[in-house]
Amino acid sequence: MKTRTHTPLMSLSALALIVSFTLLQSCTSGSANPGPQNQPPALPVMAVPISPVTVYQEFSSSLEGKVNVEIRPQVDGYLEKIYVDEGAYVTAGQPLFKINGQLYNETLNNAKANVLAAQANVQKAQVDLDRLQPLVDNAVISDVQLKTAKANYNAATAALAQARAMAGNAQINVGYTLIKAPVSGYIGSIPFKTGSLVGRGEAQPLTVLSQVNTMYAYFSMSEPDFIAFKNKYAGETIEQKLKNVPSVELLLADNTVYPQQGTIELVQGQFDKTMGAITFRAAFPNPNKVLRSGNTGKIRLPQLFNQVLVVPQEATFEIQDKVFVFTVDNNNKVASKPISLSGKNSYYYFVNKGLSSGEKIVLSGTGNLKEGAQIQPQWVSADSVLKANPI
Structure with a gap:
């Protein structure tokens, strides 16, 4: 007995609808303009x-004051007073630190006393010399005693000079107990406190004083950049070429341009073997004291x-x-x-x-x-x- 397979009416109707829709789409596509995807963009x-x-050209740089002075004690003792605070601006000659000077004052007093004693010995030797001179002139005594008196006088004079030198040295040490600013500038960090024992053997300075009227910006060039730099400017020597380099700009850490332009002053004599670079120094005026030692930025070298x-x-x-x-x-x-x-x-x-x-x-x-x-x-x-x- 054969089994028939009947196609359901609903399936035929659906197929007809699909074919009709396909033909309709085909006709519609054929009669329309080409789509935008076929047009040139x-x-x-x-x-x-x-x-x-x-x-x-930009080169990373670090800034330092024209003068950076490490303030170090030249005598040993306890730190008695600190006259300034960190970050303060000081003028040349202004007191910074005071070291207890009692020991040095007593040494000075002793040295002064030795000077007085030496002066008395010189006076005594001079009296002896003055007393013997006429006696020798009149042949009352031999000149041996006069020679001895002259030798005593010379020895007393030398002892006086030595005593005065010792007193001068003691006076200098007393002066060292009051530490003054050698230049005008800004005080750095002060790691010591009042009462700290300080001295000449201390590895750490009392502070660092930075004179910032002029700032130095240090930056480095690679060897290819340095060769291009030398070929770019006229001159036989580096010093002559630097005179023909235009003023440079300083780009600060916030990407603003520092208002004062700088001048490249020198190039170091040799390359750093580990970095393969050579260091330049540019100087910038700092009239408003905006820049400080330790700032960073970028040197901008112009080319027209x-x-x-x-x-x-x-x-x-x-x-x-x-x-x-x-x-x-x-x-x-x-x-x-x-x-x-x-x-x-x-x-x-x-x-x-x-x-x-x-x-x-x-x-x-x-x-x-x-x-x-x-x-x-x-x-x-x-x-x-x-x-x-x-x-």
């Missing part, structure tokens, strides 16, 4: 401008280009450490081009090779572009771009 395009530009091509960084992309842009030809087709940079800032690359003035580039939206793709250029003026983000 509309992208902003700009002609590359040329402009005078100042670019900066009279005419250079300006390309927004958003118009570029990188492949294996090379920077590229998409140029646009007369048929609105794009081609990738590598560019060579002479510098950059926060918004722009400055190009010395790879492009020409007025050449058209895609300004943004290059992430999905492919070589030879066609686009719809949306023209953007270079002036509006440079106005939005000034160089």
Whole structure:
């Protein structure tokens, strides 16, 4: 007995509906315009401008006052008084610390007494000499006694000089018990307290006094940067080249530019073998005492280009450490081009090779572009771009 397989009526009806819907969609698609996915993408395009530009090389730096003096005791004793507080500004000659001077005062008094005794001995020797001289002149006595008196007088005079030297040394030590500021500047940390025993053998200074009217900014250049630096400026020697280096700027830790410009004064004589770098020193005036020793920042070394091509960084992309842009030809087709940079800032690359003035580039939206793709250029003026983000 054969078994029949019946197709349910509901299934046939559903199939008919699906076919009808497919045909309808097909007809609709055939009669409509091509979808936007088939159109070239509309992208902003700009002609590359040329402009005078100042670019900066930046080097990390640390700041120190022109004079940083370690204040150390020159005599031993207990710290009796501290006249200043940490961070205070002091003038040259102002008292800073007082070491107990009782021992040194007594030594001075003893030395002064020795001076008086030595003076008395000199006077006595002089009296003996004056008494014997006429006797020898009149041949009353031999000159042996006179020679002895002269020797005694010379010995007494030498003893007086020695006593005076000892008194002077004692006086100096008494003076050392009062420690004064050698220069004007700011007091650093004071690790000792009143009553601390201090002395010449102490490894730690009482404080550090920084004179900050002029600040030194120390920074380092790698060997390639140093070679480029030497080739950039005129002069036979480094000293001559430094005279032709323009003023430098100091970028502070909060990314603001210090209002006073500085001058590169010297280059150290040799490279640091461990770092492969050489140290420079730039001097900055600090009239308002804003900068302090220990500050950090960046030295900005300027370089002026009279005419250079300006390309927004958003118009570029990188492949294996090379920077590229998409140029646009007369048929609105794009081609990738590598560019060579002479510098950059926060918004722009400055190009010395790879492009020409007025050449058209895609300004943004290059992430999905492919070589030879066609686009719809949306023209953007270079002036509006440079106005939005000034160089």
